[in-house]
Amino acid sequence: MEYVVEMRDIRKEFVGIVANDNITLTVRPGEIHALLGENGAGKSTLMSILFGLYQPDSGKIFIRGQEVKITNPNVANELGIGMVHQHFKLVHNFTVTENIILGLEPQRFGTVHTKAASARIRDLSRHYGLNVDPDAKIEDVSVGMQQRVEILKMLYRNAEVLIFDEPTAVLTPQEITELMKIMKNLVAEGKSIILITHKLKEIKAVADRCTVIRRGKYVGVVDVATTSEQKMAEMMVGRQVSFTVPKGEYRPGEVLLKVEDLTVLNHARLAALKEFSLSVHAGEIVGVAGVDGNGQTELVEAITGLRKAEAGHIWLDGQEITHLSVRQRIDAGLAHVPEDRQKRGLVLDYSLEDNIILEIYGRKPFAKRRLLNRPAIRQYAQEVMRHFDVRSAQGTVTAARSLSGGNQQKAIIGREISLNPRVLIAVQPTRGLDVGSIEYIHKRLVAQRDAGFAVLLVSLELDEILNLSDRIAVISHGELIGTVSAAETNEIKIGLMMAGVGKEGQEA
Amino acid sequence: MNFHKQKEVITLLATILLGLIAGALFMLFAGHDPLTGYKFLFRGGLMSLERVGNTLATATPLIFTGLSVAFAFKTGLFNIGAAGQMLFGGFCATAVGLTLPLDKPVLLLVMALVAMLAGALWAALPGWFKARFNVHEVVSTIMFNWIAYWLVYYFVPLYFKGSFETESRNIPLEASLRTPWLSQMFDGSYINIGLLLALAAVVLCAFLLQRTTLGFELKAVGFNRFAAEYAGIHAGRSIVVSMMLAGALAGLGGMTLYCGYATNIQIGILPSQGIDGIAVALLGANSPWGVLAAALFFGTLYSGKGFMNAMTSIPPEIADTIIATIIYFAATSVLIEKFLDRLWRKQQSKEGA
Amino acid sequence: GCSGKQDTKAPAAGNLMVGMVTDAGTIDDKSFNQGTWEGIVKAGKDFGFTPKYLRPNGTTEADYDKEIANLHDAGYSLIITPGFKFENSIFTAQEKYADTKFVLLDGVPHPGNDYSKVKVGPNTVSINFAEHEAGFVAGVAAALQIKTGEFGFIGGMEIPAVQRFNWGFQQGVAYANAKLGTKITLKAENVIYQGTFNDVAAGQQLAAQMYDKGVNVIFAAAGGVGVGVINEAVARTKAGHPVWVIGVDVDQYAQGYYDTDKTKSVILTSAVKCVDQASYDMVKNLKEGTFPGGKTLTFNAKNNGVGIPATNPNLKEDVISKVKEVFADIQNGKITVADKGDGLIR
Amino acid sequence: MWVILQQIAPYAVAYMIPLLVTALGGLYSERSGVVNIGLEGLMVVGSFAGALTIATLQGSMPSEALWLGLLAATVAGALFSLLHAFASISLNANQVISGTAINMIAGALTVFIARNLTGSGNIQVASFTRFSVPGLSDLPVVGKLFFTNTYPTTWLVLFILLISYYVLYKTVFGLRLRACGEHPHAADAAGINVYRIRYLAVAISGALSGLGGAIILTTYSGEFNGTVFGLGFLALAALIFGQWKPLGILGATAFFGFASTIANVAQATPVLAKIPGVILKVFPYVITLLVLVLFSRSSQPPRASGEPFEHGKR
Numbered sequence A: 001m002e003y004v005v006e007m008r009d010i011r012k013e014f015v016g017i018v019a020n021d022n023i024t025l026t027v028r029p030g031e032i033h034a035l036l037g038e039n040g041a042g043k044s045t046l047m048s049i050l051f052g053l054y055q056p057d058s059g060k061i062f063i064r065g066q067e068v069k070i071t072n073p074n075v076a077n078e079l080g081i082g083m084v085h086q087h088f089k090l091v092h093n094f095t096v097t098e099n100i101i102l103g104l105e106p107q108r109f110g111t112v113h114t115k116a117a118s119a120r121i122r123d124l125s126r127h128y129g130l131n132v133d134p135d136a137k138i139e140d141v142s143v144g145m146q147q148r149v150e151i152l153k154m155l156y157r158n159a160e161v162l163i164f165d166e167p168t169a170v171l172t173p174q175e176i177t178e179l180m181k182i183m184k185n186l187v188a189e190g191k192s193i194i195l196i197t198h199k200l201k202e203i204k205a206v207a208d209r210c211t212v213i214r215r216g217k218y219v220g221v222v223d224v225a226t227t228s229e230q231k232m233a234e235m236m237v238g239r240q241v242s243f244t245v246p247k248g249e250y251r252p253g254e255v256l257l258k259v260e261d262l263t264v265l266n267h268a269r270l271a272a273l274k275e276f277s278l279s280v281h282a283g284e285i286v287g288v289a290g291v292d293g294n295g296q297t298e299l300v301e302a303i304t305g306l307r308k309a310e311a312g313h314i315w316l317d318g319q320e321i322t323h324l325s326v327r328q329r330i331d332a333g334l335a336h337v338p339e340d341r342q343k344r345g346l347v348l349d350y351s352l353e354d355n356i357i358l359e360i361y362g363r364k365p366f367a368k369r370r371l372l373n374r375p376a377i378r379q380y381a382q383e384v385m386r387h388f389d390v391r392s393a394q395g396t397v398t399a400a401r402s403l404s405g406g407n408q409q410k411a412i413i414g415r416e417i418s419l420n421p422r423v424l425i426a427v428q429p430t431r432g433l434d435v436g437s438i439e440y441i442h443k444r445l446v447a448q449r450d451a452g453f454a455v456l457l458v459s460l461e462l463d464e465i466l467n468l469s470d471r472i473a474v475i476s477h478g479e480l481i482g483t484v485s486a487a488e489t490n491e492i493k494i495g496l497m498m499a500g501v502g503k504e505g506q507e508a
Numbered sequence B: 001m002n003f004h005k006q007k008e009v010i011t012l013l014a015t016i017l018l019g020l021i022a023g024a025l026f027m028l029f030a031g032h033d034p035l036t037g038y039k040f041l042f043r044g045g046l047m048s049l050e051r052v053g054n055t056l057a058t059a060t061p062l063i064f065t066g067l068s069v070a071f072a073f074k075t076g077l078f079n080i081g082a083a084g085q086m087l088f089g090g091f092c093a094t095a096v097g098l099t100l101p102l103d104k105p106v107l108l109l110v111m112a113l114v115a116m117l118a119g120a121l122w123a124a125l126p127g128w129f130k131a132r133f134n135v136h137e138v139v140s141t142i143m144f145n146w147i148a149y150w151l152v153y154y155f156v157p158l159y160f161k162g163s164f165e166t167e168s169r170n171i172p173l174e175a176s177l178r179t180p181w182l183s184q185m186f187d188g189s190y191i192n193i194g195l196l197l198a199l200a201a202v203v204l205c206a207f208l209l210q211r212t213t214l215g216f217e218l219k220a221v222g223f224n225r226f227a228a229e230y231a232g233i234h235a236g237r238s239i240v241v242s243m244m245l246a247g248a249l250a251g252l253g254g255m256t257l258y259c260g261y262a263t264n265i266q267i268g269i270l271p272s273q274g275i276d277g278i279a280v281a282l283l284g285a286n287s288p289w290g291v292l293a294a295a296l297f298f299g300t301l302y303s304g305k306g307f308m309n310a311m312t313s314i315p316p317e318i319a320d321t322i323i324a325t326i327i328y329f330a331a332t333s334v335l336i337e338k339f340l341d342r343l344w345r346k347q348q349s350k351e352g353a
Numbered sequence C: 001g002c003s004g005k006q007d008t009k010a011p012a013a014g015n016l017m018v019g020m021v022t023d024a025g026t027i028d029d030k031s032f033n034q035g036t037w038e039g040i041v042k043a044g045k046d047f048g049f050t051p052k053y054l055r056p057n058g059t060t061e062a063d064y065d066k067e068i069a070n071l072h073d074a075g076y077s078l079i080i081t082p083g084f085k086f087e088n089s090i091f092t093a094q095e096k097y098a099d100t101k102f103v104l105l106d107g108v109p110h111p112g113n114d115y116s117k118v119k120v121g122p123n124t125v126s127i128n129f130a131e132h133e134a135g136f137v138a139g140v141a142a143a144l145q146i147k148t149g150e151f152g153f154i155g156g157m158e159i160p161a162v163q164r165f166n167w168g169f170q171q172g173v174a175y176a177n178a179k180l181g182t183k184i185t186l187k188a189e190n191v192i193y194q195g196t197f198n199d200v201a202a203g204q205q206l207a208a209q210m211y212d213k214g215v216n217v218i219f220a221a222a223g224g225v226g227v228g229v230i231n232e233a234v235a236r237t238k239a240g241h242p243v244w245v246i247g248v249d250v251d252q253y254a255q256g257y258y259d260t261d262k263t264k265s266v267i268l269t270s271a272v273k274c275v276d277q278a279s280y281d282m283v284k285n286l287k288e289g290t291f292p293g294g295k296t297l298t299f300n301a302k303n304n305g306v307g308i309p310a311t312n313p314n315l316k317e318d319v320i321s322k323v324k325e326v327f328a329d330i331q332n333g334k335i336t337v338a339d340k341g342d343g344l345i346r
Numbered sequence D: 001m002w003v004i005l006q007q008i009a010p011y012a013v014a015y016m017i018p019l020l021v022t023a024l025g026g027l028y029s030e031r032s033g034v035v036n037i038g039l040e041g042l043m044v045v046g047s048f049a050g051a052l053t054i055a056t057l058q059g060s061m062p063s064e065a066l067w068l069g070l071l072a073a074t075v076a077g078a079l080f081s082l083l084h085a086f087a088s089i090s091l092n093a094n095q096v097i098s099g100t101a102i103n104m105i106a107g108a109l110t111v112f113i114a115r116n117l118t119g120s121g122n123i124q125v126a127s128f129t130r131f132s133v134p135g136l137s138d139l140p141v142v143g144k145l146f147f148t149n150t151y152p153t154t155w156l157v158l159f160i161l162l163i164s165y166y167v168l169y170k171t172v173f174g175l176r177l178r179a180c181g182e183h184p185h186a187a188d189a190a191g192i193n194v195y196r197i198r199y200l201a202v203a204i205s206g207a208l209s210g211l212g213g214a215i216i217l218t219t220y221s222g223e224f225n226g227t228v229f230g231l232g233f234l235a236l237a238a239l240i241f242g243q244w245k246p247l248g249i250l251g252a253t254a255f256f257g258f259a260s261t262i263a264n265v266a267q268a269t270p271v272l273a274k275i276p277g278v279i280l281k282v283f284p285y286v287i288t289l290l291v292l293v294l295f296s297r298s299s300q301p302p303r304a305s306g307e308p309f310e311h312g313k314r
């Protein structure tokens, strides 16, 4: 048996878009096979087909040489295929055991018999070094632990082929190293792994072969050991890529944003941000690096006024804004590109023009005596769209919902920068975007800095932070671990700090 | 008209048509002739000037409650408490009408203000509970319905007792929305200037939602509370404001019911127009003009069903059944839309070919 | 009971169009609406027409007006309306539809709240009932049957007809205690208006309270609330703790069966007002050309328009004959029953 | 006060039981992720089906008629709820709108049919006989409170409560159902047919609501007349008041039962008669609001409740 998984000429069309256009993927037994492609290239779709969540429009799938029809996840399970999804599929108020056995519950007299199951889970956990407590509730355990629960779910189902969809996006560099070790353990036990990731370094580190797809089309499969990162990136994007953005000289000016001893509570009313201090100067980009869920959201929400500051102060351009409303802060010169563009950034059911004036509809000339002035709104929206290259089907009256992700994000960035803010806070500004859009948005952020304004960049992508920032503040468990100059640090150092190790090397 | 607007209107008409067809089937099953039934149903609502006036009068409170529900819906709230708001608003208006010795125009103005305020108060509290404490408005407005019910139940006999324990005194002519000129225009119908208020409310609501910054804010909160908060719109305040406006509309509807359609307020009755308002809003696709059309349609059915019952042996509940079926079809209009989409695509590909 | 001369069958001829508009509540409320309707139905059988009833959408004047107009426009020539709530509607309708005859039960046509402007049009008959006399007789009958015990009263809403039942009942019990040697107590806390005509659960709960406190007989003049009272009495009697109910409006004996053969009932007697008789008579009069338009009629003991059913297995022979005497005394004026609550509990 | 409590307990329980079983129905539905605001209408359907069955059968088989009536109500409720299931599960319609439509259709259609069958909208039927549980009713304190004058349906519903607790928390079906209400995509990925579970849950909610309606009919009301007096909505409130938990619902409905009974009998109870009636009447509603205000912040409705689910969507 040469291949354990063979997907031949898989095609999958959604309304208006071909997500997979005759893609072929072959996985050998005992290998780690990487799947590489831009956002939206069709990786998740392909894996969902392999896992039985979608049915291909055409194409064939062979598992261990047998042609199969994977009509639903149960069939996939029976074939020994398991998947860790990009977004974990765990029920928050169930225990680890309950989550793992969901769908094939051991029964005794009609009741769920968890005892035997949790014993088995404990064994599996020990065998693969996963260190999972079967009786813990999901909502009480860390993200890394949740991922290991997902892995256990597959192992519990005796999966032979394990699919990981962007498993590292939510992990610290240390947790990533840990995960890679686990993966190696797994292939050593004879399992096969399909790994989706955007990070070429990770592919280099663990994968044996790599299949590259672009815009739904198969580009090729390469032997990882003999292919350079640059080469893989070019295959993925289809042209030369520059990993760096040209920046002007670093000439920091006065302090425009100052955060002092800020303490903020999260939903559970625990301190998610503890006595955090930071300042951002005119003409600089300060990056906030940290693992997801370490207080970044609370920091940004406190600065923008979406969340109450429990203690501490915030100044904007010399004016204390700690207790101002969101709107007052916007009027004082604060702009915010939110983390979740569909949840926070846009009213999807509003037209593009209404979204573009979402914060300033009350200002002249857009409103006079509380009546909206449509012509003025439309004209302004057209300008913003032209400036920021926002493309839509019906101009300014297009519903925001029908825009592509990149255009949605460009509209938001355009809206925010058009506010002429003194301070721009950008959170994950390029998440889910293709390389072209990323380049464009990075250029815009740098332009904002070069024009002498302050930019606070919060991102989970270390590369992005390292590329754009002048200084980097590292946050862990709601505390500032340290601030370093971007020029004088590297990924490893930052990664250590993200794990909570101070820049001087001691535990913080 | 673009395809989407067209689709909306066609869906609405198809929904009504399907409801009427379902009604016809029910009649057939029960052994009646649907054509005769419908003939008398519509004649009952429309065959004379007086009946048209009565239909309009029946529709008047429905326009208000429909607007109330639709308005709240636009801002993401489900106002199931229009009944309580209209009862409380109508009660307070009646109380003023029975108490203050003022000239008709002034008195009516004061009553209308009081009705709106009372209705607004009755909706503001659930709104505040929702905004501040995350209490689901469906439950809280139901509770407020019953509280209004019992307050009116005890206060009417206590302070405004009429000939009997069960109802208030009749309101004086000065406090009535009925006017001789309008009644005469419609041959002695009990149509009243509440209708004019309702029409004004439709226009105002449409204007408010489409043209004003307030409407912009309220709709933004309704569509996406998180984005609205992000943009500096005070979502909690918007929820309260929107509930208050919805309550004010219902309260005014209460005044048109108790001081226009009726002549006094009776205890022990939660006005059915509250729940009917939900149906009106749904059928009217939550747009003010849609609400107007739906309320007039329902008014016709309600006011015509008695005549149908008098002329045939078809039970009048068929009208309610038709309305209910229409609402179900409105809820499942996705099917109709999908069907229209398919038709449209077919046509396009034909044109393309 | 209602012992009018119903046996005179007129020849079926002409198409009489008789319609009724119901008051709040349904056509088979086992009391007012139903009684009226049964009279009309019986007349329909006797005189060969199909009657029609309409149920208004609500209980406002406008809702009543609408249904009256519907019957009129559909060609009905006699429209019967039960309940004081129709007073204003009939006041306007009798002028507006001069070609139509109206019968208003339990009320007099007048505008607004103004009882000084009562006007019974030439095409209208207004019929009132001496409910207090019915209540009186029922009270006496129950007292005589029980002899020693405790009574209670549960009314629906506090409207005049219900009040008169209550007042008459209290006078009847007092009369029996004073003149006929019974020992019946009627405590103030056991004279209650529940406040609705439809809250079955509340009726049952209130009755249970009273029975628990030692009340043996409850007079329920309360529509659906009374249904709850009867349900409770049936439940208790079935469980071996017999208690009694006095029915209202019509003979409610059949409502109170507690055995499977449907012969035994918790209904001790009923305070009857002959609405069926009234509606039947009016149709008959119209048919015979003797419609007493413009008149206000009173159905009372004297004309056998109120009373208790002639028979009820729960009443002993001697009780029945004694009640007959009392009834005769009311008829001949030896006993007068006040239709006011002065000096009584509530 | 104790005496009063003892006296009213059987009636408070009688009032509470239909609420309890209906709220339990709502629990299944909401725990599977479908908001069911149509409980009121489903109760009406149950009341109607029960009344029709009992009225037809009580002549020929008087002892079985009542139970068959309950059975018919359960089946009818389940069938009727499929309308809601179809709209909200298969078509992803707005669940609140669909539920409202259910309420309206039930109210209108049942009376329409009843009118066609009986000439009026009413159907009257016999009621269950009350009994005191032998032995238990002699127990001190609780004997008088809970084991005297009980309807057989009370024990049936308490049994359903026990079963529901067991089903929801101990069985495979319950685990899957709760997963569908919290994270349907997790259930989907685990190979569970979310649509089927939700359909079943809604059907159960219909069955139990129908049963609730029929219990009103066969205990204290004795007639079908097209309404259940708003108890369906109250059951919905009890579900939220009870924090989507079987025991919470038991507490909430017991509270409603006792509060409303006290308000009803206050007039006939000298101690209570001093309190203005209006205060007693609004008491349950005001308390419910207070409780909701106090606990809604921290309350945890099923996360996916009210959200349409589409297979495969992420």
Ligand SMILES: Nc1ncnc2c1ncn2[C@@H]1O[C@H](COP(=O)(O)OP(=O)(O)OP(=O)(O)O)[C@@H](O)[C@H]1O
Pocket (backbone or CB within 6 Å): A014, A015, A017, A018, A019, A037, A038, A039, A040, A041, A042, A043, A044, A045, A046, A086, A432, D312, D313, D314
């Ligand atoms: N259910 C769906 N309906 C319509 N379009 C879809 C659906 N799922 C995915 N798509 C579209 O198909 C394309 C491929 O999506 P897919 O999620 O497979 O990309 P991906 O390579 O996994 O991207 P990412 O790196 O962001 O995870 C995208 O354009 C996406 O918008």
Ligand SMILES: Nc1ncnc2c1ncn2[C@@H]1O[C@H](COP(=O)(O)OP(=O)(O)OP(=O)(O)O)[C@@H](O)[C@H]1O
Pocket (backbone or CB within 6 Å): A016, A017, A039, A040, A401, A402, A403, A404, A405, A406, A407, A432, A433, A434, A437
């Ligand atoms: N839910 C949706 N409804 C309507 N159209 C959609 C939807 N999702 C995606 N589309 C359309 O599908 C196309 C592809 O969407 P997608 O988000 O994958 O874009 P993309 O290829 O990632 O582009 P971009 O570079 O702008 O992000 C777009 O033209 C978009 O308008």
Ligand SMILES: [Mg+2]
Pocket (backbone or CB within 6 Å): A043, A044, A045, A086, A165
């Ligand atoms: Mg993906």
Ligand SMILES: [Mg+2]
Pocket (backbone or CB within 6 Å): A039, A040, A404, A405, A406, A432, A433, A434
């Ligand atoms: Mg994209």
